Amino acid sequence: MTANRRRGEIEAELDGRAYRLCLTLGALAELESAYGAEDLAALVDRFATGRLAAHDLARIIGAGLRGAGNGISDDQVLAVQASGGAAGFAAIAADLLAVTFGAPDPRAP
Helix, strand or coil, X not given: CCCCHHHCEEEEEECCEEEEEECCHHHHHHHHHHHCCXXXXXXXXXXXXXXXXXXXXXXXXXXXXXXXXXXXXXXXXXXXXXXXXXXHHHHHHHHHHHHHCCCCCCCCC
């Protein structure tokens, strides 16, 4: 499985299994609804603070998993492990948001 970053996809390993994540329009609408955001700009503003709770990470990662076709709930995301623990989850969410909203690839030289 190779993620296509040009299409907004990333790869992440959860519980030792590789997954593709993508914040599709439907996944972004799901996040807007979950946060009561009026529009994408309000959603971006919320995430731009860099202050995300564990439930925020689960929502973002869960929406990305579902956007890529994985049938995983936010509760299931809360029960899995990522390499690096909490920092690993934060890195997955940050990478997903960066590729979705056009930030440079953090892995690029």
